[in-house]
Amino acid sequence: MPELVFFSGTMDCGKSTLALQIGHNRSARGLQGVIFTRDDRAGEGKLSSRLGLVTDAVEADEDMDLYAYLVDHITRGGRADHVIVDEAQFLAPRQIDQLARIVDDLNLDVFAFGITTDFRTKLFPGSQRLIELADRIEALQVEAMCWCGARATHNARTVGGRMVVEGAQVVVGDVHHSTGDVGYEVLCRRHHRRRMTSATSHAGALSPDVLPVTPG
Ligand SMILES: Nc1ncnc2c1ncn2[C@@H]1O[C@H](COP(=O)(O)OP(=O)(O)O)[C@@H](O)[C@H]1O
Numbered sequence: 001m002p003e004l005v006f007f008s009g010t011m012d013c014g015k016s017t018l019a020l021q022i023g024h025n026r027s028a029r030g031l032q033g034v035i036f037t038r039d040d041r042a043g044e045g046k047l048s049s050r051l052g053l054v055t056d057a058v059e060a061d062e063d064m065d066l067y068a069y070l071v072d073h074i075t076r077g078g079r080a081d082h083v084i085v086d087e088a089q090f091l092a093p094r095q096i097d098q099l100a101r102i103v104d105d106l107n108l109d110v111f112a113f114g115i116t117t118d119f120r121t122k123l124f125p126g127s128q129r130l131i132e133l134a135d136r137i138e139a140l141q142v143e144a145m146c147w148c149g150a151r152a153t154h155n156a157r158t159v160g161g162r163m164v165v166e167g168a169q170v171v172v173g174d175v176h177h178s179t180g181d182v183g184y185e186v187l188c189r190r191h192h193r194r195r196m197t198s199a200t201s202h203a204g205a206l207s208p209d210v211l212p213v214t215p216g
Pocket residue numbers: 009010011012013014015016017018048049050051142144
C-alpha cells in the first residue's frame with residue numbers, strides 16, 4: 001500500500017540527505033520521482049544537503065496545487081513513481097491534504113521531510129497537518145547534538161549567537177552561521193528553555209538556575 005511518510009527531526013539531522021538517498025536508490029532501480037521543495041537555502045527549485053549534494057526540484061509555491069500538478073504531469077506523459085517533498089514544514093495545510101490525495105487517489109508513495117517545530121517550539125502548520133495525516137512518522141536516525149552533548153530536540157534562532165524569541169515564523173537560514181547574522185542552533189529542551197546557546201553557555205554556567213527555596 002502506498003504511504004504518506006513524514007520524516008521529521010531538528011534542523012541539521014540529515015533530512016535532505018535522506019531525501020536525496022531515497023531518490024537516488026529508487027532511480028538506480030529505474031523509478032522516477034517528482035521532487036518538490038520550498039525555500040531551500042540553495043535557492044529556488046533546489047533540494048540541497050549540507051553534505052554537498054544537490055538536485056533540481058519543483059518549487060512548491062504557496063498557491064500550487066500539488067495534486068493537480070501530478071495529474072497534469074502524468075496526463076502529459078510524465079513519469080511519477082513516487083513523490084519526495086523537502087522543507088515540508090513550509091507547505092500550507094491544504095497542500096499536505098493534496099499530498100494525502102496523491103497517495104490515496106494516484107497510488108503513489110509520498111516521502112515528506114521537515115522540521116516539526118519553529119524557533120518558539122510551536123508546530124509549523126504544514127508539519128501539524130502532516131502529523132495529523134501521515135500513515136507513518138519516522139524520526140531521523142542521526143541525532144543532532146546540543147552543545148552540552150545531549151540529544152538536540154529543539155531549534156533555536158540566534159542573532160549574534162544569542163537566542164531570540166521574537167520574529168516571523170519563516171526566516172530561511174542555516175546553522176553554523178557567522179556572528180552577527182540571523183542563524184539557527186539546535187539545542188536540548190533544557191537549554192532551549194534557558195535560552196543558552198553555545199555562545200552564551202559560559203555566562204549561563206556561571207549563574208545556574210537556583211532551586212526555589214520554600215520557607216520551612
Ligand atoms: N563535513 C561533514 N562530514 C560528515 N557529515 C557531515 C558533514 N557536514 C554535514 N554532515 C552531516 O550532514 C547532516 C546535515 O544534513 P542535511 O541533510 O543538510 O540536514 P537537514 O536537511 O536535516 O537540515 C549533519 O547532521 C551531519 O551528519
